Amino acid sequence: MALIHEPDAPAASAGESMEAFFNGLWNQNPVFVQVLGMCPTLAVTNSVRNALAMGLATTFVLVCSNTLISMVRKLVQKQVRIATYILIIATFVTIVDYLIKAISIPVYKALGAFIALIVVNCIILGRAEAYASKNSVGKSMLDGLGMGVGFAFALTCLGSVREILGAGSFLGIPLFGPNFQPWVLFLLPPGGFLTLATWLLIFSAWKARSKRKTEVLEEIAA
Amino acid sequence: MSATTQSPQARTPKPPAAEAASSVKMIRLMGSVSLICGLLIVTTYRSTLVPIQRNQEIIMKETVAELLPGVEKQVIYGVQPSGEISVLKSLDYTGPRLFAGYNGSGALLGVVLEASDRGYADVIRTMYAYSPAKQAITGFKVVELKETPGLGDKITSDPTFLANFQNLDVRLNADKTSTAHPVTTVKHGTKKNPWEVDAISGATISSRAVGRALDKSTRDLLPIVNRNLSRIEKGE
Numbered sequence: 001m002a003l004i005h006e007p008d009a010p011a012a013s014a015g016e017s018m019e020a021f022f023n024g025l026w027n028q029n030p031v032f033v034q035v036l037g038m039c040p041t042l043a044v045t046n047s048v049r050n051a052l053a054m055g056l057a058t059t060f061v062l063v064c065s066n067t068l069i070s071m072v073r074k075l076v077q078k079q080v081r082i083a084t085y086i087l088i089i090a091t092f093v094t095i096v097d098y099l100i101k102a103i104s105i106p107v108y109k110a111l112g113a114f115i116a117l118i119v120v121n122c123i124i125l126g127r128a129e130a131y132a133s134k135n136s137v138g139k140s141m142l143d144g145l146g147m148g149v150g151f152a153f154a155l156t157c158l159g160s161v162r163e164i165l166g167a168g169s170f171l172g173i174p175l176f177g178p179n180f181q182p183w184v185l186f187l188l189p190p191g192g193f194l195t196l197a198t199w200l201l202i203f204s205a206w207k208a209r210s211k212r213k214t215e216v217l218e219e220i221a222a
Numbered sequence: 223m224s225a226t227t228q229s230p231q232a233r234t235p236k237p238p239a240a241e242a243a244s245s246v247k248m249i250r251l252m253g254s255v256s257l258i259c260g261l262l263i264v265t266t267y268r269s270t271l272v273p274i275q276r277n278q279e280i281i282m283k284e285t286v287a288e289l290l291p292g293v294e295k296q297v298i299y300g301v302q303p304s305g306e307i308s309v310l311k312s313l314d315y316t317g318p319r320l321f322a323g324y325n326g327s328g329a330l331l332g333v334v335l336e337a338s339d340r341g342y343a344d345v346i347r348t349m350y351a352y353s354p355a356k357q358a359i360t361g362f363k364v365v366e367l368k369e370t371p372g373l374g375d376k377i378t379s380d381p382t383f384l385a386n387f388q389n390l391d392v393r394l395n396a397d398k399t400s401t402a403h404p405v406t407t408v409k410h411g412t413k414k415n416p417w418e419v420d421a422i423s424g425a426t427i428s429s430r431a432v433g434r435a436l437d438k439s440t441r442d443l444l445p446i447v448n449r450n451l452s453r454i455e456k457g458e
Contacts, residue, residue, distance in 0.1 A: 088259065
């Protein structure tokens with residue numbers, strides 16, 4: 001679908017496309033920078049497997065809905081755009097729901113209602129409204145992919161910390177042997193908040209540091 | 223909404239014909255998008271139906287095999303509201319189901335049944351193996367729970383708790399209409415009778431839910447199993 005070129009929008013250059021991808025993955029990371037989609041972020045990150053599954057499901061919905069919305073963007077009247085977007089998003093969420101069930105029923109049970117709740121994940125409608133409705137199909141697809149991978153990355157960061165500390169395992173593989181006393185708090189909701197706060201702290205500290213660095217470098221150059 | 227905050231269309235009035243045309247356009251757009259979405263959903267539903275059913279069957283088969291060691295052949299029965307049983311071709315059945323397990327030579331090892339009740343967080347779904355010969359529950363497994371990690375979820379792993387179900391007495395009463403003694407959950411360390419479940423301290427609500435689930439399921443279904451035992455033994 002990325003091959004469909006818009007007559008009035010020339011195909012994005014490779015650099016621009018990569019920017020659309022890395023923007024979502026890093027500079028505008030949906031969890032660590034935009035702090036969006038907190039409901040699944042806190043609720044299903046109690047294990048790496050669940051976090052990855054949720055991240056991949058959201059990525060799939062983001063890429064597909066961004067692509068389709070970008071394809072129909074010229075036809076959609078302003079008055080019915082939200083309704084159309086939600087319809088498209090809900091379709092892909094239903095599809096992902098069936099796909100997860102077909103792939104693994106334990107994962108489906110672990111994610112529970114949160115699969116259906118991808119419909120109301122503000123990242124997806126946000127990208128549809130802010131990006132896909134204004135950009136070419138290829139760029140919108142990459143933007144969806146970048147945001148989705150960024151979301152999955154953030155969820156996996158949270159999931160790893162919570163699973164390692166809370167259950168002493170990674171992807172279900174025990175790490176510390178039988179004498180490990182799991183720190184169960186990390187599997188419970190407070191653990192989700194604590195882990196998220198720690199990651200946000202690390203991320204903003206790192207960002208502030210690199211900003212200071214560039215400032216100092218500019219000063220020296222000036 | 224006041225007149226001053228209405229959409230741009232209201233401020234620059236259009237001739238009625240143009241408005242009607244745009245409504246038709248909107249309906250056409252929504253209609254075609256819905257049609258595409260509908261087709262996508264139906265295609266996915268159709269193509270995932272078989273793998274989903276296969277997955278469910280595999281999980282059920284594995285659970286039954288775990289609860290009845292040595293099982294070679296399985297037959298699923300559906301219990302009708304009248305109390306009659308019939309062989310099911312697929313797992314798709316709304317009423318209670320019986321999973322009969324047989325060994326290599328075709329002898330009945332036991333029947334696996336489902337039991338569920340509300341726990342602390344959500345409904346706890348369990349399966350248990352019933353041995354008609356011993357008139358006892360010989361195996362137990364939690365298949366679905368959302369209990370608190372570290373507390374309620376101990377019902378899946380606590381060895382002392384699980385030992386309750388290695389030989390839990392559920393023999394029927396004299397007229398074979400119900401169990402002779404209801405399965406009861408008792409405080410940790412006070413189990414005296416073979417039909418009592420020794421609760422986990424710290425997971426009392428979840429332990430009690432398991433007791434209630436088993437009690438209800440055994441009272442309702444075990445008389446039916448015993449009434450139809452000759453059929454189940456033959457696997458027909």
